[in-house]
Amino acid sequence: xxxxxxxxxxxxxxxxxxxxxxxxxxxxxxxxxxxxxxxxxxxxxxxxxxxxxxxxxxxxxxxxxxxxxxxxxxxxxxxxxxxxxxxxxxxxxxxxxxxxxxxxxxxxxxxxxxxxxxxxxxxxxxxxxxxxxxxxxxxxxxxxxxxxxxxxxxxxxxxxxxxxxxxxxxxxxxxxxxxxxxxxxxxxxxxxxxxxxxxxxxxxxxxxxxxxxxxxxxxxxxxxxxxxxxxxxxxxxxxxxxxxxxxxxxxxxxxxxxxxxxxxxxxxxxxxxxxxxxxxxxxxxxxxxxxxxxxxxxxxxxxxxxxxxxxxxxxxxxxxxxxxxxxxxxxxxxxxxxxxxxxxxxxxxxxxxxxxxxxxxxxxxxxxxxxxxxxxxxxxxxxxxxxxxxxxxxxxxxxxxxxxxxxxx
Amino acid sequence: xxxxxxxxxxxxxxxxxxxxxxxxxxxxxxxxxxxxxxxxxxxxxxxxxxxxxxxxxxxxxxxxxxxxxxxxxxxxxxxxxxxxxxxxxxxxxxxxxxxxxxxxxxxxxxxxxxxxxxxxxxxxxxxxxxxxxxxxxxxxxxxxxxxxxxxxxxxxxxxxxxxxxxxxxxxxxxxxxxxxxxxxxxxxxxxxxxxxxxxxxxxxxxxxxxxxxxxxxxxxxxxxxxxxxxxxxxxxxxxxxxxxxxxxxxxxxxxxxxxxxxxxxxxxxxxxxxxxxxxxxxxxxxxxxxxxxxxxxxxxxxxxxxxxxxxxxxxxxxxxxxxxxxxxxxxxxxxxxxxxxxxxxxxxxxxxxxxxxxxxxxxxxxxxxxxxxxxxxxxxxxxxxxxxxxxxxxxxxxxxxxxxxxxxx
Numbered sequence: 041x042x043x044x045x046x047x048x049x050x051x052x053x054x055x056x057x058x059x060x061x062x063x064x065x066x067x068x069x070x071x072x073x074x075x076x077x078x079x080x081x082x083x084x085x086x087x088x089x090x091x092x093x094x095x096x097x098x099x100x101x102x103x104x105x106x107x108x109x110x111x112x113x114x115x116x117x118x119x120x121x122x123x124x125x126x127x128x129x130x131x132x133x134x135x136x137x138x139x140x141x142x143x144x145x146x147x148x149x150x151x152x153x154x155x156x157x158x159x160x161x162x163x164x165x166x167x168x169x170x171x172x173x174x175x176x177x178x179x180x181x182x183x184x185x186x187x188x189x190x191x192x193x194x195x196x197x198x199x200x201x202x203x204x205x206x207x208x209x210x211x212x213x214x215x216x217x218x219x220x221x222x223x224x225x226x227x228x229x230x231x232x233x234x235x236x237x238x239x240x241x242x243x244x245x246x247x248x249x250x251x252x253x254x255x256x257x258x259x260x261x262x263x264x265x266x267x268x269x270x271x272x273x274x275x276x277x278x279x280x281x282x283x284x285x286x287x288x289x290x291x292x293x294x295x296x297x298x299x300x301x302x303x304x305x306x307x308x309x310x311x312x313x314x315x316x317x318x319x320x321x322x323x324x325x326x327x328x329x330x331x332x333x334x335x336x337x338x339x340x341x342x343x344x345x346x347x348x349x350x351x352x353x354x355x356x357x358x359x360x361x362x363x364x365x366x367x368x369x370x371x372x373x374x375x376x377x378x379x380x381x382x383x384x385x386x387x388x389x390x391x392x393x394x395x396x397x398x399x400x401x402x403x404x405x406x407x408x409x410x411x412x413x414x415x416x417x418x419x420x421x422x423x424x425x426x427x428x429x430x431x432x433x434x435x436x437x438x439x440x441x442x443x444x445x446x447x448x449x
Numbered sequence: 450x451x452x453x454x455x456x457x458x459x460x461x462x463x464x465x466x467x468x469x470x471x472x473x474x475x476x477x478x479x480x481x482x483x484x485x486x487x488x489x490x491x492x493x494x495x496x497x498x499x500x501x502x503x504x505x506x507x508x509x510x511x512x513x514x515x516x517x518x519x520x521x522x523x524x525x526x527x528x529x530x531x532x533x534x535x536x537x538x539x540x541x542x543x544x545x546x547x548x549x550x551x552x553x554x555x556x557x558x559x560x561x562x563x564x565x566x567x568x569x570x571x572x573x574x575x576x577x578x579x580x581x582x583x584x585x586x587x588x589x590x591x592x593x594x595x596x597x598x599x600x601x602x603x604x605x606x607x608x609x610x611x612x613x614x615x616x617x618x619x620x621x622x623x624x625x626x627x628x629x630x631x632x633x634x635x636x637x638x639x640x641x642x643x644x645x646x647x648x649x650x651x652x653x654x655x656x657x658x659x660x661x662x663x664x665x666x667x668x669x670x671x672x673x674x675x676x677x678x679x680x681x682x683x684x685x686x687x688x689x690x691x692x693x694x695x696x697x698x699x700x701x702x703x704x705x706x707x708x709x710x711x712x713x714x715x716x717x718x719x720x721x722x723x724x725x726x727x728x729x730x731x732x733x734x735x736x737x738x739x740x741x742x743x744x745x746x747x748x749x750x751x752x753x754x755x756x757x758x759x760x761x762x763x764x765x766x767x768x769x770x771x772x773x774x775x776x777x778x779x780x781x782x783x784x785x786x787x788x789x790x791x792x793x794x795x796x797x798x799x800x801x802x803x804x805x806x807x808x809x810x811x812x813x814x815x816x817x818x819x820x821x822x823x824x825x826x827x828x829x830x831x832x833x834x835x836x837x838x839x840x841x842x843x844x845x846x847x848x849x850x851x852x853x854x855x856x857x858x
Contacts, residue, residue, distance in 0.1 A: 068593075070593060103521060104515055104521060106513055106515050106516055106585075106588050107515055107516060109592065110587075110588050110592050110596070111588055111592040112512060112513060112541060112543055112588040112589050113541075113542060113543035113588070113589040113590075113714065113845055113846050113849065113850065114541075115541075115542050115549075115711075115845075115850060116542070116543075116711060116712075116713075116714040116845065116846065116849035116850055117591075117714055119711035119849075120711070120713050120714055120718070120849075125710070125711040125712060125713075125727075126711065127709040127710065127711055128542075128711060128850075129540055129542060129549050129552065129553060130540065130541045130542060131538055131539065131540055131541075131553075132521060132522075132523075132524075132539045132540075132541060133522060133524050133525070133537075133538060133539060134521055134522035134525075140524075140538050143538070144538060144540075144553045144556070146560075147553070147556040147557045147559075147560045147562060148556045148560075149560075150556075150560035150561070150562070151555075151556045151557075151558075151559035151560040152559070153556060153559070176515075178519075179515050179519050179520055179521040179522070180521050180522040181522075182526075183518065183519050183520040184477075184479060187519070300536040301534070301536065302524075302525060302528035302529070302534040302535065302536060302537060303525075303534060304525075304529050304534075305522065305525040305526055305529055309529070318534075436522055436524075436525065437522050437525065440522065440525035440528075440529075441522065441524060441525055441537075
């Protein structure tokens with residue numbers, strides 16, 4: 041018999057990623073929000089049965105709409121799309137905004153205040169050109185200590201330190217980009233659907249030595265949303281696809297662990313430049329809660345804002361020994377058939393990086409993958425690869441804020 | 450015997466308001482944050498006994514530091530002030546950011562994840578001039594429907610509607626300003642320490658008809674912080690002032706109810722222009738949770754960003770019959786000796802309105818007032834007036850987001 045005091049698990053009962061991430065010049069911030077709200081509701085319900093009033097609150101993740109779109113108070117923009125005006129909160133933590141909104145939403149569910157809430161991440165960046173957008177994003181660094189440094193420059197310092205200490209090479213960095221661009225070919229929502237060779241990446245325009253254009257994630261527009269619920273039954277999932285509500289709830293992926301850690305905002309105050317210590321701390325907490333070790337994770341979406349960031353991540357998350365992440369990537373250990381599948385969506389590099397949406401998109405993408413498996417192979421020889429666990433890793437700035445979630449099928 | 454499942458109440462165990470609100474040209478955003486963190490820690494502890502590690506997380510409220518100060522990722526700025534880098538989240542909902550951060554913090558406590566957290570609100574606005582700041586604040590309105598309207602203009606529409614429907618007069622509006630400026634004389638933290646006559650307010654420069662300069666809250670710098678805890682004992686409060694930890698915890702004000710409601714962002718989509726319906730909904734929920742009615746509340750800090758906003762608030766919160774708030778103010782019903790003491794701090798109008806700090810300052814101010822009473826009279830004939838309950842009312846934009854908290858001594 042179930043212990044009355046035992047909390048119901050939080051399940052990701054619906055998910056949506058805007059179609060698609062990219063330079064969406066025909067879509068406004070409000071268009072993207074509306075698409076994600078309607079999209080995630082449609083993911084769980086046909087119109088006849090679903091009552092949006094079951095969405096008791098909305099958590100909105102966004103980094104810089106106040107600058108990009110002259111619109112703060114974004115929570116109110118989202119609530120207004122519902123007839124019942126659910127209470128809503130906007131959360132920001134630079135590029136970790138999405139996963140921080142997840143955590144705030146989880147707290148509201150775990151406190152018992154709500155049973156079903158929506159988390160929506162959005163960023164509409166391309167009304168600014170890339171140079172201007174890069175300047176806006178630098179507000180995620182330490183204004184007092186690092187002002188003037190763009191994020192490519194800050195991550196270039198991390199890359200240089202890693203190369204110096206561990207012998208990471210230009211080819212290792214390029215291998216991350218090549219792999220993620222190849223993965224994005226399987227993802228219809230991706231910003232880029234083009235493959236590159238190691239040489240093409242290594243010879244692309246220099247941005248901040250050693251980081252070149254194809255080492256950098258793009259400036260993207262996009263939105264993503266998930267519906268989180270602690271309900272075990274009800275009409276929320278009475279959609280066309282499923283035969284029984286109760287079974288469908290149980291089939292939905294659940295959150296079994298998460299961690300959230302901070303480090304100094306400026307690189308100057310870090311203990312290490314070759315690890316993100318907040319990744320190490322956040323993942324330790326997440327593994328502990330989940331009762332798992334890195335070896336149990338066979339698929340993860342990690343925060344590859346730059347190629348070096350993915351190498352740091354797969355080491356700091358415990359998938360590969362420190363200093364070996366680049367070679368492991370080059371050896372194919374992070375793609376299909378390797379040790380752990382990293383960024384099947386294409387990651388930030390190739391799926392795109394609408395900053396406030398990214399943390400939510402990681403969860404939405406992996407929830408769908410856990411539920412439906414990953415289709416590998418071409419049209420003629422399709423095969424579904426299934427996973428039991430999945431991990432998301434979302435970073436704010438150059439690693440001052442890190443959040444890790446672990447999901448179970 | 451205490452029911453094991455019963456949640457511990459959340460108590461406001463520490464509070465601080467920056468010294469003082471105003472045009473603080475010698476203080477940066479980071480200075481204000483540091484002052485509030487150190488100030489609130491000092492409010493509960495001498496250095497010998499207090500271990501800041503007891504602060505398990507920080508919730509940061511801020512509206513527009515990305516624009517005013519080129520600094521997003523503000524949560525990381527705050528975490529860095531602690532040796533143990535507590536996890537932190539920034540919350541934004543325009544001028545309701547402070548109370549929304551309170552709610553997120555309360556959820557984290559009620560979920561059992563933390564026992565003691567800090568909520569810090571801050572805004573450093575005066576590096577921009579008032580015209581520029583007013584433009585920044587307009588990002589809290591509906592960019593698509595209301596772009597071009599400043600907030601004085603939007604609240605002027607509400608004032609016109611109220612005057613038309615209920616006969617509210619110029620003198621009624623002025624009475625709010627006169628009263629709040631008089632109250633601010635008792636508050637060393639206030640932005641303005643100057644009293645005005647009804648005539649001076651009524652004849653001040655026109656901003657947006659019928660709102661004049663002295664109807665409008667100022668552009669202020671400031672910060673405020675509170676420490677919330679569900680602990681019943683421990684060393685957190687082992688400071689010089691108190692003899693016993695256990696007694697001190699029990700003496701700290703607790704949150705006994707809160708409500709959070711949304712309405713349309715644009716005034717064009719509102720059902721009423723003479724009420725903020727979100728105030729009505731949020732306060733109903735707060736009264737219900739607290740088991741109180743408006744008659745039980747004898748002191749409140751309400752969101753008087755403009756004089757008309759206080760008249761709307763005291764009616765919509767149920768203190769006065771609809772349409773009579775202006776006359777009640779003129780009759781002295783909202784000052785010492787009246788029916789209900791409104792904005793003893795001076796309110797947004799005279800204490801100041803550093804937008805992200807305001808919601809936290811309301812709680813900090815009233816927590817202190819509940820604990821220590823309100824000193825009335827001059828130096829020779831001081832008297833302490835005590836209160837059992839207190840209410841805060843925090844509004845985002847022109848009323849799309851409203852949060853009400855009720856505190857008990």
